[in-house]
Amino acid sequence: GAGVSQSPRYKVAKRGQDVALRCDPISGHVSLFWYQQALGQGPEFLTYFQNEAQLDKSGLPSDRFFAERPEGSVSTLKIQRTQQEDSAVYLCASSLERIGGGSQETQYFGPGTRLLVL
Amino acid sequence: AQTVTQSQPEMSVQEAETVTLSCTYDTSENNYYLFWYKQPPSRQMILVIRQEAYKQQNATENRFSVNFQKAAKSFSLKISDSQLGDTAMYFCAFMTIYGNKLVFGAGTILRVKS
Numbered sequence: 001g002a003g004v005s006q007s008p009r010y011k012v013a014k015r016g017q018d019v020a021l022r023c024d025p026i027s028g029h030v031s032l033f034w035y036q037q038a039l040g041q042g043p044e045f046l047t048y049f050q051n052e053a054q055l056d057k058s059g060l061p062s063d064r065f066f067a068e069r070p071e072g073s074v075s076t077l078k079i080q081r082t083q084q085e086d087s088a089v090y091l092c093a094s095s096l097e098r099i100g101g102g103s104q105e106t107q108y109f110g111p112g113t114r115l116l117v118l
Numbered sequence: 119a120q121t122v123t124q125s126q127p128e129m130s131v132q133e134a135e136t137v138t139l140s141c142t143y144d145t146s147e148n149n150y151y152l153f154w155y156k157q158p159p160s161r162q163m164i165l166v167i168r169q170e171a172y173k174q175q176n177a178t179e180n181r182f183s184v185n186f187q188k189a190a191k192s193f194s195l196k197i198s199d200s201q202l203g204d205t206a207m208y209f210c211a212f213m214t215i216y217g218n219k220l221v222f223g224a225g226t227i228l229r230v231k232s
């Protein structure tokens with residue numbers, strides 16, 4: 001079916017504003033990941049869901065960042081009181097299943113949301 | 119913690135020629151996965167090739183192949199018969215066998231010239 005989709009593709013926010021970024025994973029994919037990609041850098045892990053359970057949020061940079069996946073499908077990454085250092089591309093990825101103790105399946109990425117905080 | 123290093127910020131290659139992108143990594147794990155991802159200017163990340171560390175045979179996908187040297191912790195990508203559509207940022211990535219996140223290098227910009 002369709003690939004991973006993300007919306008909006010671009011978001012400009014004023015410093016202090018709250019933003020919400022949406023990810024629609026590939027249908028049937030159990031695992032969902034969020035990454036942050038600063039300009040000219042490789043993506044960095046933020047958080048991981050298996051179905052609706054958030055199993056790893058070790059990469060979230062501060063308590064202003066919050067992610068949820070209430071029904072085990074669509075996920076939302078929320079950033080409260082945005083700061084200029086939050087400007088980045090936010091990538092969502094999904095994979096089919098989690099085997100044994102870890103995800104052995106390939107992660108498929110969405111096009112990303114480019115966030116600019118002024 | 120695992121780290122991935124890509125020492126070539128930019129590379130250029132003539133169309134139809136071969137180019138090799140370098141990647142080294144650091145880990146204390148014995149079993150893990152390595153990946154090369156391609157990110158064209160449109161920014162959609164696409165998997166190019168994947169290697170399981172327990173497999174001695176180097177992975178190959180059409181024009182793309184890897185040289186996996188486990189003892190040296192090296193994982194280079196060879197692109198044969200380069201095409202204009204290969205122009206992109208290439209990322210090397212690592213994942214432990216029980217892990218749930220990819221650890222990426224800083225990337226190499228590859229430009230294929232006509």
